[in-house]
Amino acid sequence: MNESVANPSYAHGRWLGALWVLLALTACGHAPGLPTEAARPIVIGQSQLLPSSILGGARRINVYLPPGYADASRRFPVLYLLDGGEAEDFHHITGLAQVVAFNGKTQELIVVGIEGVDRKHDLTPPSKVPGDRELLPTSGGAEAYRRFLVEELQPWVAAHYRTTGRSSLIGESLAGLFVTETFLRAPTSFDDYIAISPSLWWEGEALSHEAASLLRAQDFRGRRLWLSLGNEGGAMQSAVDRLVGSLTDAALPGLSWHFEPRPDERHDTIYHPAALTALRALFPVSEP
Template structure:
């Protein structure tokens, strides 16, 4: 009888004791993780407000130093900004690369903003807004770069990075406005666009360039002849016509596909462009 009564008392008091313990345990404190800063930049060139994302190296606020800037195309928060800024953060933490400001420029209509005009009727039918890369380049030159230079401590060293159609834009910018950036990184550039016309015209563009120093980094995975053939044309013209001031390289990545190549290629580009000087 006493045993049964004791069991009943324990059963009744256990929930109460649990509730008292729960009330005494403070709830976890939730704070946001701040990765970078996002700006809604009004653009006269684009006729709309555009998303610009910025990652600053740790210690930026107190260092007083100036920093190189890497501009990343397709740099929206739901695009490539986070994983490219993550590479910059890793290099800073482990000391393998120099500190760099990463600026992500979000894309809205990629074929409009990143592709040069095409005469291909099928492409025009599929992408009627295509072919405004010159306008997007003007946006970068006249609005994005001045905004970053006026707001942050920049060293004047700049680079442009992009993959796929953004890689096509990188190559076009290197060929047509080579002094706009100091370095260009084109990962799996879609040189097939408009039947590979940009690659075929690259020799003429290269012959017209000055000998100003600049760097071009090209890479391509195992992506079939449509991607490889125009890359071969481009690299052939670089061998024949690039000025001595141009430092360029092409790295085949046969174990990578169009879907897997970007992160590793971007890491390699960081290590080349932002190598820590030897002590």
């Protein structure tokens, strides 16, 4: 006897099972009788190795070009992203760069991500504090890394992409320390600096203690600094407060700076919301 006739619940169960199989196949693109498309990669950028005589080896550079780059008559500012590898912050920041430009109120940007090799070495200046050297034993390579960015990477970008000549540097945590140190010690390296929750605790807050004298010694005309800090407390908070105080007291002509406290964010949550706000603030579209 046909079991589906003798047992209606059995027939109902088989019907439901067949329906679920059909739905699953449809979701996977393999439903019987429906056309299929071969999987294709989703491409958001270009990646290549850039040889460096300064660093003694090649570094991987990831480049995001905005949709408007298809117009060969247009040029774009460049955002240099520290920790810019595919497994680091490249996807996050290029996504923000795309989002902020959607509404037409924010400029489109070329994003150049520098993939980290040993960030504890590349992003820190040498420290005289024994505890720092014990914590980060490979630290101290910031000066050479800065030379690589300015002397090798920036000319390579200018030679291969249509840029406006305006350059910005963004980083968080140790990368934020590097951004802040570059701003204070070599301000002409970039036009704009975005430092988010910078690790200014490094070397007993030495950089923040030097900030006042460094601000007096350098030419900051035409530079912009966008600084943000999460709910950090301790040496992070005191060092940033000291830096903000030095910036306020210096009142340097031609320097534009902004401090955005974010007590609602932790060290591990601040990067996205702070970067989003910074990009909107620093790269507005000029009204016609």
